[in-house]
Amino acid sequence: MPSKTLPTLLAIDDDPITRMMLEKVLVRAGYRVVTASGGTEGLLRCDETHPDLILLDVMMPDLDGFQTCQLLRKKSSAEHIPIIMLTGLEDAESIEQAFHAGATDFVTKPINWGLLSQRVKFALRAYEMEDGLRKAQSQLAYAQRLAQLGYWEWNPENDMVSGSQEMFALFGHEQTVPMSKTAFLRFLTQSSALVLEETLAKLENDLNTLSLVVHVDKEARYAVLNILGEVTRNEQGILVGLSGSVQDITRISEAEATISRLNLHDRLTDLPNRNFFMEMLTQALQKRANSKDPNAKLAVLTLDIDRFKLFNQSLGIHGGDTLLKALAVRLTQITREGDAVARLGSDEFVVLIDMHLDDKIEAIASRYHSNLVKSFNINDTEVFITTSLGIALAPLDSDQAEPLLAFANTAKTRAKSAGGNQYQFYTASMNQQAAKRLKLEHDLRRAVELGQMRVYYQPKIASSNLALIGAEALVRWQHPEWGLVPPDAFIPVAEETGMILEIGQWVLNEACRQAAIWRTHIPDFHIGVNLSARQFLQDDLLTQVEYALTSNRLPAAALDLEITESLAMADAQRNIEILRQLKALGIHLSIDDFGTGYSSLSYLQAFPVNTIKIDRSFIMRIGTPEGGKADEGIASAIIAMAHSLDMSLVAEGIENEAQAAFLTQQGCEVFQGFYFGRPVPSDSFEKQYPKLTEA
Numbered sequence: 001m002p003s004k005t006l007p008t009l010l011a012i013d014d015d016p017i018t019r020m021m022l023e024k025v026l027v028r029a030g031y032r033v034v035t036a037s038g039g040t041e042g043l044l045r046c047d048e049t050h051p052d053l054i055l056l057d058v059m060m061p062d063l064d065g066f067q068t069c070q071l072l073r074k075k076s077s078a079e080h081i082p083i084i085m086l087t088g089l090e091d092a093e094s095i096e097q098a099f100h101a102g103a104t105d106f107v108t109k110p111i112n113w114g115l116l117s118q119r120v121k122f123a124l125r126a127y128e129m130e131d132g133l134r135k136a137q138s139q140l141a142y143a144q145r146l147a148q149l150g151y152w153e154w155n156p157e158n159d160m161v162s163g164s165q166e167m168f169a170l171f172g173h174e175q176t177v178p179m180s181k182t183a184f185l186r187f188l189t190q191s192s193a194l195v196l197e198e199t200l201a202k203l204e205n206d207l208n209t210l211s212l213v214v215h216v217d218k219e220a221r222y223a224v225l226n227i228l229g230e231v232t233r234n235e236q237g238i239l240v241g242l243s244g245s246v247q248d249i250t251r252i253s254e255a256e257a258t259i260s261r262l263n264l265h266d267r268l269t270d271l272p273n274r275n276f277f278m279e280m281l282t283q284a285l286q287k288r289a290n291s292k293d294p295n296a297k298l299a300v301l302t303l304d305i306d307r308f309k310l311f312n313q314s315l316g317i318h319g320g321d322t323l324l325k326a327l328a329v330r331l332t333q334i335t336r337e338g339d340a341v342a343r344l345g346s347d348e349f350v351v352l353i354d355m356h357l358d359d360k361i362e363a364i365a366s367r368y369h370s371n372l373v374k375s376f377n378i379n380d381t382e383v384f385i386t387t388s389l390g391i392a393l394a395p396l397d398s399d400q401a402e403p404l405l406a407f408a409n410t411a412k413t414r415a416k417s418a419g420g421n422q423y424q425f426y427t428a429s430m431n432q433q434a435a436k437r438l439k440l441e442h443d444l445r446r447a448v449e450l451g452q453m454r455v456y457y458q459p460k461i462a463s464s465n466l467a468l469i470g471a472e473a474l475v476r477w478q479h480p481e482w483g484l485v486p487p488d489a490f491i492p493v494a495e496e497t498g499m500i501l502e503i504g505q506w507v508l509n510e511a512c513r514q515a516a517i518w519r520t521h522i523p524d525f526h527i528g529v530n531l532s533a534r535q536f537l538q539d540d541l542l543t544q545v546e547y548a549l550t551s552n553r554l555p556a557a558a559l560d561l562e563i564t565e566s567l568a569m570a571d572a573q574r575n576i577e578i579l580r581q582l583k584a585l586g587i588h589l590s591i592d593d594f595g596t597g598y599s600s601l602s603y604l605q606a607f608p609v610n611t612i613k614i615d616r617s618f619i620m621r622i623g624t625p626e627g628g629k630a631d632e633g634i635a636s637a638i639i640a641m642a643h644s645l646d647m648s649l650v651a652e653g654i655e656n657e658a659q660a661a662f663l664t665q666q667g668c669e670v671f672q673g674f675y676f677g678r679p680v681p682s683d684s685f686e687k688q689y690p691k692l693t694e695a
Contacts, residue, residue: 006032007124010051012042012068013086014060021113022055029117039063043071050077053124058087058098066101073102080131082123086111152229153243154181154200163246170225170248172216189215196227203231203239210244224250266343268321269328277342281352281401285394297355298394301365302408303372306386306420308347319378323385326376334371350405355393365391365423373421386421388412397426441493443479448506452478455510456679459689460528460650461671463664468689470560472528472672473511474679475503495532504535505544512552512559514682518692519558525692526588528560533567542581549585556586560611564593568607576606583608590650594638605645612642616653616673623658632662639666 009031011022016037023033034049036042038060046054054072058065065085072078085098085106098106105123107116150167154160162178171187181200185193192214199212210229216222229244264276272280281300288296305311305327312320324347331341331349340352353364369389376383390412398404407426415424447453457471477485494500508529515527535541549556561582568575568591579589590611614635621631635651642649651663654673663671677688686692 006030007052008032008034008049009053009055009120010034010036010042010045010049011055012036012039012045012060012065013055013057014038015057018057018086018111021111025113025117026120029120031120039065039068039071042068043075046072046075046078051081053082053084053120053127054078055084055086055120056103058085058094066097069098069101069103080127082127084119084123149245149247151243152227152246153241154229155241156239167246170216170223170246172223187216189217191215200242203242208233210242213249222250223248269325269343271328271332271349272340272342274342274344277340277344277350277352278401278405280340280342281404284352284354285399285401285404288394289399297396298404299353299355299361299364299391300394300404300408301351301353301368301389301391301423302344302405302412303349303351303368303387303389304412304416305347306388306416311383311385315378315381315383322378323376323383326378327372327385330371330376331368334368350408361391361393361425365389369423388416388420389423390415390426391423392426437493440490441497444477444490444493444497444499447477447479448502452480453503453506454478454484454681455507455514456681457514457685458672458679459677459685460526461676463660463669463671466671466676468522468691469524469670470526470528471515471685472530472562472679473507473514474530475507476679491532495534498534500532500534501538504532505548508544508548509552512548512554515558516552516554519554521692521694526558526560527554528562528590530562530592536563536567536575536578541578542585545582545585545587557588560588560590562590562592562613565591566593572606576608579608609647611648611650611670612638613650613652613672614638614668619651619653619659619663619673620655622662623656635663636666639663639668643667 009026011019011026011033013019013022013035014037019035019037023035026033034045034051036045040062042054042056045051056065056069056072060068063071065087069083069085072083082104083102085103086109087094087098087106088109095106104127105119107119150164150170152161152163152167155162159181160178161181161184163176165176168174168176171184173187185197188196196212196214199210203210208231210227210231212227214225214227216225226247226249227244228246229242231239232241232243234240264273264279265271266273281298284298288298305323308320311323315323324343327347327349328341328343331351335341335351336353338354342350342352344350351368353359353361355361369387372385372387376385390408390410392398392404392407392411394404397407411424411426415422418424454476456474456476458474459468460470460472461467462469475487475491477487477490479485491500494503511527511529515525519525531541538544545559545561548554549559563575568579583589588611589607589609590613591607591609592613593615594612618631618634618638622635639649648670649668650670650672651659651668652672654660654663654671654675656675659673660671660675680688
């Protein structure tokens with residue numbers, strides 16, 4: 001272990017014999033000794049050696065011991081170290097002068113050398129303890145400054161307040177001298193001073209602790225202070241003192257206020273959030289209920305942006321957020337004083353309208369609707385939006401907050417389902433429809449699990465010989481209460497909720513299973529399966545398709561996957577890559593409902609598809625007065641274009657012989673429609689085409 005550094009002693013004495021004896025005795029006692037022949041030299045040696053203790057002679061020619069001691073105490077390095085005076089003067093006045101000059105102790109001459117070593121040892125020990133105490137006090141003071149914490153006392157007998165320097169600083173007072181309670185209370189705001197004075201008065205009776213938050217607001221000093229205190233009573237129970245702490249909690253108070261605001265406001269738009277809005281709505285309904293005005297009414301208007309996901313995709317998330325903030329500003333500008341606007345989440349906003357006697361809610365709703373169709377400037381781009389609005393009225397529709405908001409949302413949903421860009425008022429029938437929709441969604445979640453889904457098959461016929469060459473698999477729902485639910489009643493719900501993924505995977509597997517069975521009788525039989533938008537964009541689409549083929553031992557060429565024209569063109573560049581990956585498996589690909597979307601010929605040429613299916617809307621009027629030559633021309637153009645791109649054609653919706661004859665003449669390869677067969681279950685399909693089951 002390294003040896004401990006020896007304490008350094010500085011001996012200042014003009015007598016060389018005394019210096020020699022001091023050095024000899026103290027070195028033997030285990031100290032390092034440095035000597036100086038006078039006060040001036042001693043001051044220099046002190047700066048050089050930074051001694052742990054100084055032995056100082058009183059009677060010296062250049063500077064006497066008293067003067068030297070005073071000069072030493074002015075040095076920061078010697079402010080607290082022990083100084084033992086060596087003096088031959090025994091009068092009380094000299095001893096007092098030595099202590100006044102800053103001496104720690106004194107030793108009289110002639111020196112008792114054995115006693116001197118003990119005096120030095122105890123002086124160093126006392127210094128070490130005092131130094132530790134000073135460091136602890138310094139650390140405590142530093143911690144209190146950081147924590148902005150001070151100590152205070154109140155003496156009821158003389159009504160004086162005293163305390164630490166930090167305490168007075170917290171109250172904005174530079175002095176640390178005790179002051180009267182009356183003077184002390186002037187540091188506080190008037191209301192805080194009254195509360196503190198009332199609390200102090202109560203302490204004289206039965207209270208034993210003090211806990212109070214007060215405010216200081218004087219000139220440039222503003223603070224929120226937390227005052228804590230404990231009472232001291234004598235044996236008779238009389239209050240004789242009060243002491244405690246005071247801490248600046250301004251930042252904590254501001255942080256709590258910020259947190260409270262964040263809890264009640266939307267961070268993106270700074271509008272009230274759902275929680276805050278519900279509080280405002282509840283209070284407004286209570287105020288209306290207590291009002292004596294029979295015409296007092298409230299309206300809740302909810303709205304959201306039609307096709308907001310499309311704006312998020314085209315503008316980016318940051319641009320979408322900018323649009324929401326701009327919409328919040330627009331809503332605030334057109335909302336009357338006394339009404340309130342809030343953001344419920346995502347692109348959903350709500351307005352609380354206090355209806356006056358002459359207010360017409362239709363005019364108010366129309367004003368909101370017309371103002372929101374005006375353009376927004378988003379990142380130097382002019383953006384137009386449409387909104388769907390729903391309105392519920394109190395007390396007509398409800399006098400409770402939660403139902404009122406729910407009814408407004410129901411009306412908004414109706415406005416959106418009707419095409420958007422409009423407003424709707426809530427009606428009781430909407431609630432019944434919403435309840436039915438909720439049940440439909442609930443039951444649909446378990447339809448696959450409970451075996452309620454069915455696959456129906458519609459035949460595909462070769463135009464050359466009218467032979468069966470395949471079928472399209474179409475999903476149906478056999479509901480236990482409602483019977484056979486048509487796809488247009490539940491597919492939109494399945495798409496919206498994401499349940500289409502489970503349903504679509506089940507249909508794909510079931511169709512492949514059935515097609516594999518029928519191919520044992522008609523080897524060229526192929527099955528068409530529709531892919532929804534959600535299915536098509538799944539990351540594991542290829543894995544699911546491969547599983548359906550391999551698990552059912554169906555050749556890839558026998559599967560025809562169909563996507564709509566609008567889906568194919570939604571993100572053409574990306575979708576081309578997905579189609580290429582599917583094509584690489586050997587699968588047949590078709591674009592369904594062709595002619596209803598907005599295809600780019602350059603993209604269409606790049607799509608790796610085999611077949612175009614002409615939408616039934618162009619087929620069903622062929623040969624009728626309503627359709628005439630126009631629909632024949634469109635159908636002919638589509639067929640010619642497909643053939644020029646080396647694609648085959650399927651015509652959907654054929655309902656009579658005339659349509660089939662015209663399409664045969666134009667070169668359409670495959671027919672599909674009620675004229676050749678409606679979608680039916682597999683057993684009915686087999687009865688219609690016995691060849692599928694022949695041995």
